[in-house]
Amino acid sequence: MSIHHPRTWEGRAFLATSLDGYVARRNHDLAWLTDPPPSAGHVEPQPSDAVPSYDEHLAGVDHVLMGRGTYEVVRRFDEWPYPDHQVLVLSHTLNHGDDRITVVRSTSEAVRTLTDRDSQAVYVDGAGVVSDWLARGLIDDLVLTRAPVVLGDGIALFGPVRDDLRFVHLGTSWNEHGYLTTHYRVVHPEPRTRRRPKPTQTPTPTPTPSDG
Amino acid sequence: MSIHHPRTWEGRAFLATSLDGYVARRNHDLAWLTDPPPSAGHVEPQPSDAVPSYDEHLAGVDHVLMGRGTYEVVRRFDEWPYPDHQVLVLSHTLNHGDDRITVVRSTSEAVRTLTDRDSQAVYVDGAGVVSDWLARGLIDDLVLTRAPVVLGDGIALFGPVRDDLRFVHLGTSWNEHGYLTTHYRVVHPEPRTRRRPKPTQTPTPTPTPSDG
Numbered sequence: 001m002s003i004h005h006p007r008t009w010e011g012r013a014f015l016a017t018s019l020d021g022y023v024a025r026r027n028h029d030l031a032w033l034t035d036p037p038p039s040a041g042h043v044e045p046q047p048s049d050a051v052p053s054y055d056e057h058l059a060g061v062d063h064v065l066m067g068r069g070t071y072e073v074v075r076r077f078d079e080w081p082y083p084d085h086q087v088l089v090l091s092h093t094l095n096h097g098d099d100r101i102t103v104v105r106s107t108s109e110a111v112r113t114l115t116d117r118d119s120q121a122v123y124v125d126g127a128g129v130v131s132d133w134l135a136r137g138l139i140d141d142l143v144l145t146r147a148p149v150v151l152g153d154g155i156a157l158f159g160p161v162r163d164d165l166r167f168v169h170l171g172t173s174w175n176e177h178g179y180l181t182t183h184y185r186v187v188h189p190e191p192r193t194r195r196r197p198k199p200t201q202t203p204t205p206t207p208t209p210s211d212g
Numbered sequence: 213m214s215i216h217h218p219r220t221w222e223g224r225a226f227l228a229t230s231l232d233g234y235v236a237r238r239n240h241d242l243a244w245l246t247d248p249p250p251s252a253g254h255v256e257p258q259p260s261d262a263v264p265s266y267d268e269h270l271a272g273v274d275h276v277l278m279g280r281g282t283y284e285v286v287r288r289f290d291e292w293p294y295p296d297h298q299v300l301v302l303s304h305t306l307n308h309g310d311d312r313i314t315v316v317r318s319t320s321e322a323v324r325t326l327t328d329r330d331s332q333a334v335y336v337d338g339a340g341v342v343s344d345w346l347a348r349g350l351i352d353d354l355v356l357t358r359a360p361v362v363l364g365d366g367i368a369l370f371g372p373v374r375d376d377l378r379f380v381h382l383g384t385s386w387n388e389h390g391y392l393t394t395h396y397r398v399v400h401p402e403p404r405t406r407r408r409p410k411p412t413q414t415p416t417p418t419p420t421p422s423d424g
Contacts, residue, residue: 178381
């Protein structure tokens with residue numbers, strides 16, 4: 001199955017960057033985000049029903065997909081953060097004895113696995129994978145937080161794209177620390193996502209421009 | 213006068229970037245910003261008194277400072293956009309017969325000129341100069357608009373900094389096209405700006421760490 005065929009699941013990203021677009025420092029440090037120096041004077045917080053919390057986001061997905069780098073960070077956590085989710089790790093080389101995860105060797109294999117497993121929504125995490133999946137049209141939903149800091153260098157969220165990616169602004173909230181969170185829908189230039197077919201329907205492959 | 217001495221004027225930036233932080237494409241194209249394709253579904257606009265409009269911003273400054281690149285774009289406009297402002301162009305090489313501008317050869321000369329002229333506030337424009345002046349601690353106020361598009365490449369607003377730059381979030385608004393505008397104050401790690409001294413006071417130079 002080509003990744004350009006209509007998908008039956010949604011790709012969703014939920015992450016935070018500095019004002020200059022870094023998800024972490026080069027050494028993977030996140031203290032600038034999680035433990036900022038005290039500051040005062042930020043405008044009063046403003047919540048929004050249109051912006052999901054992290055818990056709401058997590059409750060809305062059945063799978064989590066991450067790259068090898070993110071996995072190496074997450075597996076060292078005191079507590080495995082995804083006990084209720086199926087977790088895919090995208091890696092060409094990882095050999096593991098971790099029965100909490102499934103390793104997929106390529107984006108096509110990840111896509112096929114999600115489809116075969118009847119996934120409805122996958123949380124795509126890690127700057128590299130999110131950036132790549134955005135560029136491939138595999139992300140539909142983005143919840144992006146901006147911390148009020150410029151780092152000057154780090155691991156950038158966004159990378160090259162073939163065509164402009166456009167987004168619909170669904171809502172924005174902010175907290176008392178000056179962190180803004182915006183909920184975007186990705187505008188796909190051609191329909192790549194469709195509703196899950198009803199059980200009585202037989203999905204038929206749809207030709208894409210590159211097939212024709 | 214060292215640029216680290218307390219300033220009697222404010223540096224202010226007012227600009228827009230893509231979600232991935234570009235102020236323009238590499239070829240300086242801005243149509244993605246000024247003439248986006250029609251899109252629907254954006255959340256209802258939300259204005260904010262804490263976010264100045266461009267006209268309010270412009271009315272609050274007496275000087276405009278720009279780099280050579282921005283000047284070359286602006287001087288070709290049908291109408292000179294700063295008839296009511298004193299304009300400084302930062303360029304090592306520009307020789308001109310344009311009596312609408314004053315050329316300054318260096319940041320120190322720009323700083324000295326603003327101080328000598330009793331400036332209260334300067335609008336600093338152009339990604340290169342804004343980024344450099346942010347890093348030098350010469351920007352106090354930033355109004356930053358984010359268009360809901362990822363370009364993948366272009367002229368980046370932010371560049372390297374020696375230390376993290378922190379900001380206070382004063383307010384955010386958005387329009388019906390999904391453009392978010394946030395008003396930030398720059399947090400200076402040590403006091404670099406102070407109120408204009410009253411006429412009876414004699415300003416005394418304050419030593420900086422590098423002097424001591």
